[in-house]
Amino acid sequence: MKRALLFGALSILACATAATVLGTQSAGDEILFPHARHAQAKVECIVCHETIWDAKTLTGDFLPPMAKCFECHKEKNVPGQCGFCHSDVKSATHWPKREPRLKFDHAAHLERTKEDCTKCHSRLSQPGHPAPITDGHAACMSCHNHAQQYADASCSTCHIDLTSYPLAPLLAVSHEGDFLRRHALVAKGSGASCATCHDQNFCLDCHAKTTMVKVETKFADRPDRAFIHRNDFLGRHSVEARADPVSCQRCHSPSFCETCHQQSHVAFGSPNARNPHPAGWGLPGSGAFHGDAARRDILSCASCHDQGDQSNCVQCHKVGGIGGDPHPASFASQHSLREAGSDGRCVACHR
């Protein structure tokens, strides 16, 4: 096991190193484009960014190809002049494709701003200073109803995936780390906050009792997401259930466990059922006595023996039965037989 842990630690180190290298190697070439000088020369934005005019999303190529530069700078289209635009032409490549993180309709916004790009792009990158090209939230909220959306924490109006952002500013709902275990507390306290980004179908992927397949199957291509039943959960589910039975019970009623165990022929009453109980199960004081086990982990019992009155404890644990009277000594003085009719547990015997 030590070897496995050592292997794991080395894997983390190797992957982190490799990932860091992979992630930073593309910073070689830079296009030395002076936005300010082009603006002074009255070159309209649309001259270079033609495709942005009709863009309804941020998916696509909005940066100009090299041929666009040569429409004006014809004299630079000769060997030896690459440095006019490229900082390191040897490592030049295509514009990197970036996943959009915002829902933004340029076409609609250009109409509203009367084609004035500077309403949002108050600053533009200069050679050697690849700064952000907007003021971020301030650019959006200076205009219209986005300020109200921000105040309402209606993030999904603009943002596609908040999980790719750093921790700040919304600490309470930061999805970093083991958010899978933390999220219940957030949702219980202020589910409306969750609803600003996630509709009910998102929650139902995991929480629906009617769902067609487990969410890990549905999104097999998202190994980066945290799921509870990933990969071979079946093999270790008994360990997980013993360590935290409530975590199972929140979503699965015992009937779920019991039906699956029956279908698998490992539950009481199913054909060819195997006896999963250890030796000494019926012997008090054996260390494996079922009474002690039931007090420790009743949900395990329920996962196979929940077929109703005739298949479980009360067959033996009844007045006159071999399991003895299940009522504590003072029970009769505190409860009347009349109460039994209104308690689902009592009617197993007291019909």
Place this chain on the structure above:
Amino acid sequence: MSLRKVLVLALFAAGAARADGTATTLFDSRPYVRDGGYQESPIYESFSLFARSDGNDWLQDVRISARGWARLTLGPPFDDHRTAGDVDSLFLEGRLLKRHLLVRVGRQLQVGGAARATQFDGVSARAIIAYGFGAEVFGGAPVQPRFAVSNGDVITGARIFWSHAFDSEVGASYVYALHRGYVARNDFALDGSYTPLRAVTVSGIAQWSLEEDRLAEAKLQALWQVTQKITLTADVQRTEPDLFLDRDSIFAVFADEVRNEAGGEAVWRVLQPLSLSANWHWLNVAGGHGERGGTRATFHTPQGGSYGVELRLLSEPDNGYKQARVFATRKLHQFLLTVDLDAYWLEQQINTQKHSILATATCGWPISPRWDAMVAGSLGTTPYFERRVELIARLTYKFGLPGGFK
């Protein structure tokens, strides 16, 4: 006329409507255990629709959500049913009284307070009254889980709350449920989340079983953002698992169990794309102690890829395991490729085995803005399958009305 058209036409009647949704075909050939190993190969067809309209003067933000599925199994089915199907959600909602009252009717999920996450068929309403005070109520029949049958069950509940800000809210809630005509749940809960400083959030919940006069669950959690890059979390939890059984279950009589848990987590965003996290919890379960811990490193590339390594351990008095996992997601031309290697080692044998190793690879292909496809294959050896093989194929069609998919 299809359900989809009916729903959209209903929305059009209410005003300008937009709708989008997906139709997904999923093939999943996976093994199951029954006196040996068998391969089940079902084909699923699922459909989801989310339609919305601005509404009119008295009813705003009208929305319809619908999601359902059907299944046809090739070969011997695990649950002895060759065909199956169900509805996950089907509700209509709208806001009244200048958006102060949200009303939702149909199959839905109730979340919050004592209700936990309850899927039910019925009506719910959430009202913002004034100064951050509000109330929500719901009632209906709980949705029957897969494999189960209806017993004439009923669930109802309410929650009142005061919301100081979106990250600071306190609430009191109550839930009452009947199963087979007997009381199944009768719980009261207090919950709260408070952010006194921008960098600190404290939240908690306590749920009391009125039927048993015992604490079913209590949890307290504190988050502290030490710096922009480091966050610490500490939490304690106490549960009485038998109170999560329906109170009409005979098993509730024989249980005597309390579970405690305490621990914390640290998250360190080393660089913007590189995040490290580690967590550890001490467990006190009936019969002894245990622990749960893990560490994870995740790196996101600007191109949308990600790489990760994860180590986990879990121990409880009867068994435990140590797990190692490596995954990678990478875009190659237009394809999205993923690899997931997962292995764990058990402390005690399960089905005479002490380890599980599973490798999964997927390839996704966005055929067009409307269509995308994915195939996945998984191979390994596990305690229940000497050789475990799973094949998945998924085809998704996205649509939008009117004016196409957004």
